[in-house]
Structures are given as structure tokens and as C-alpha cells.
Amino acid sequence: MGAIIYSLCALTSLLCAVLLFRSYASFRHRILLWSGLSFSILFINNGLVVIDKVLVPTVDLSIWRLVCALVALMPLLYGLIWEED
Template structure:
């Protein structure tokens, strides 16, 4: 059951990233771009989580997962700080 949850989380993040980046293409709002990129990195994080816990349980991918989480939050934080318009 946990495997299904991991896959659904990755698909949800990918759907959010797709919708946000499509909206950014239409309107060119900077915050939409940063949010879309953030969710794209979170999608990668969820795929790494699935790989770490289900596909390759003998390997430890926790450092890569933590790095992608930090990168995704960093992208959004950068967008929130520097987007003053």
C-alpha cells in the first residue's frame, strides 16, 4: 500500500508542476515559474523516495532525497524573496 502512496505523491507533484509551468507560459508571472520549478524538484524527490524505499532498498538515497528537498524549497524561497514586482 505504501508503494501506491509514493507513486501517487510523485504523480500529484508532477501534475502541479505541469499546471504551474503551463500557467507561467501563458502569463509570464515569475512566482508561477518558481513554484513550478519547486514542484518539479519535489517530483524528483518523490521518485527518489520510491526508488530508495521500494526499488533499491539496499542503497541509502537519503542524502540525495534531502538535497532535492532542500533544492526545491530553496528555489521557492529564492522566488519569494527576489520577486518584488
């Protein structure tokens, strides 16, 4: 059951990233770009969760997952602080 939930979370992050990038291509609002980048990295983070918890449960990837989550928040934080509209 956990594998299904982890996989659905990864697919949801990927879908959000694709939709945000499509919206950015149409409207050219920079916050959509930063949000799309953030969700792209969150997709990688969720992929690491699937690898860590389902595929290779004996290997601890928690540090890599935390670093990935921190990196995922940085583009969104940059966009919220420095972009003006």
C-alpha cells in the same frame, strides 16, 4: 500499499509542476515559474523516495533525498524574497 502512495505523491508533484508551468506560459507571473521549478525538483525527490523505499530498499538514499528537498525549496524561496509585483 506504500508503493502506491509514494507513486501517487510523485505523480501529484509532476501534475502540480505541469499546471504551474502552463499557468506561467499564459500569465507570465514569475512566482509561477519559481513554484513550477520547485515542484519539478520535488517530483525528482519523490522519485528518489520510490527508488529508495520500493525498488532498491537495501540502498540508503536518504542523504540524496534531503539534498534534493533542500534544492527544491531554493527556487521558491528566491521567488518569494526577490521577486516584486
